[in-house]
């Protein structure tokens with residue numbers, strides 16, 4: 399658990415670790431008519447990033463504007479693994495999984511099928527995240543990374559260390575990230591129509607990774623995929639029903655020889 403202590407007067411802040419608190423303590427010192435005022439506010443810490451930002455802004459707009467580019471809620475991080483999916487499959491990577499995704503895919507393998515309410519999450523500073531890194535490529539996934547307005551600042555900080563960054567997204571949200579960043583678009587509009595893919599994603603994405611569960615997915619996106627042969631398209635058998643989806647994908651590849659297979663290599667190798 400973390401406590402953020404803010405000082406509006408000096409525009410400084412501290413992030414402290416505690417073990418048993420379930421609140422964020424926001425503490426401010428201000429001066430009015432020559433009198434020094436101290437105040438503390440407790441807000442629940444179980445906040446997704448958008449909620450956190452909204453509450454924080456309403457409390458201390460100026461000070462929080464400064465801190466929001468330095469901390470981000472994460473679900474987990476792990477290092478020295480390999481990218482198991484898509485174009486960079488087999489590349490050594492570190493993972494930063496950001497917390498939160500509203501899309502609610504029923505087969506979500508990162509715990510967000512029901513919104514991820516019971517998943518662990520914690521705030522980490524950009525410095526903490528960067529100090530953990532080993533690999534030359536860093537994958538930022540989720541959840542849905544683009545719900546976090548701090549994402550462009552985090553990407554810039556990581557790329558400034560000389561590393562390459564890949565972001566995995568469902569394409570429903572966007573933040574203005576660096577043009578160097580690799581973007582993997584994994585469309586989910588066919589199962590969550592409430593979350594349509596943003597138009598710009600089809601031109602900004604570096605690859606499309608389509609999870610195949612029924613075979614109808616290709617038909618759903620066929621118009622846009624056929625009109626866009628700029629980027630590689632990977633068909634990935636849905637993991638839980640792979641006895642059915644792997645042979646299905648092999649058939650679909652025969653009919654669509656420009657597409658490629660993506661098999662979640664890390665799962666076959668027993669890696670995270």
Ligand code: SF4
Nearest residue numbers: 499501502503506568
């Ligand atoms: S978009 Fe991705 S993270 Fe979100 S629920 Fe669907 S599969 Fe899970």
